[in-house]
Amino acid sequence: MKWLVLPAFWLVYWGVCFLCTGTDEKNLAGLRSYPDEVQAVVCERLGKDAPGAKSIPSILLGNLLLFTVLFSALGLAVKNAFPFGSYLEAFWYFLLLGEGLGLFDLIVIDLLWWRSTSRIRFSYLPDAAPYQDPTKHIGSFVRGIPLFVVIAALSAAVVTLL
Numbered sequence: 455m456k457w458l459v460l461p462a463f464w465l466v467y468w469g470v471c472f473l474c475t476g477t478d479e480k481n482l483a484g485l486r487s488y489p490d491e492v493q494a495v496v497c498e499r500l501g502k503d504a505p506g507a508k509s510i511p512s513i514l515l516g517n518l519l520l521f522t523v524l525f526s527a528l529g530l531a532v533k534n535a536f537p538f539g540s541y542l543e544a545f546w547y548f549l550l551l552g553e554g555l556g557l558f559d560l561i562v563i564d565l566l567w568w569r570s571t572s573r574i575r576f577s578y579l580p581d582a583a584p585y586q587d588p589t590k591h592i593g594s595f596v597r598g599i600p601l602f603v604v605i606a607a608l609s610a611a612v613v614t615l616l
Contacts (some may be wrong), residue, residue, distance in 0.1 A: 456536040459528070460551055464558040471563055475573040487594065488574075489587035495579050514601055521601075522608045525551060529613035544610035552602030556595050564591035 474480055485496060485505050497504040525548050529538075538544040568574055569586055 456532045456547070459532055460554055463528070463551065464555055467555060467559070468563055468567075471568075472573070475571075478576050478578075481574055481576060484574075487590050489584060489590060491584045491587070492576070492579060495584070496576060499578060510597070514597065517598075517601060518605060518608075521552065521605045522612075525605060525609035526612040529609055530616060533613055538610075538613060541610050541614045544613045545606050548606035548609040548613075549603065552605050553599065556598040556602060560591055560595040564588065564595075 474483060482496070482505055485493060486507055488496070528551075529544060529548065533544075538547065565588060568591070569588070570582070572580070572582075575582070575585060
């Protein structure tokens with residue numbers, strides 16, 4: 455039963471992505487995940503009002519903290535109803551949760567939905583062509599693979615120790 459939480463979590467994640475798009479203001483929050491061509495147009499248009507770039511280490515650290523807390527809280531909630539038998543069982547659960555989320559994000563959200571929906575397009579750049587380059591999405595997925603291994607290890611430790 456605790457395995458049914460995984461696809462539900464992924465769908466909730468997609469819902470958050472959906473709700474965080476749809477207007478120029480909302481789309482600006484994720485500007486750095488857009489192809490370079492789109493970023494250049496937006497930054498040229500907004501000038502110094504464009505969101506600044508964040509370093510990859512700061513993004514990774516932020517995601518490490520966010521997902522470790524989120525997975526640990528989810529694990530503690532699931533653990534009450536369906537206990538984990540061991541640290542390894544918890545680790546594999548969180549690893550599947552994280553890597554599954556990364557793969558779901560890449561394939562379903564980024565490659566299928568994001569590139570084809572008009573919700574993510576800026577009003578002053580409505581043509582779909584500049585949004586099609588998947589390089590940023592693939593790079594995020596690849597960086598997420600080892601990140602979710604660490605998150606799984608930390609979350610499993612939290613859940614088995616508490």
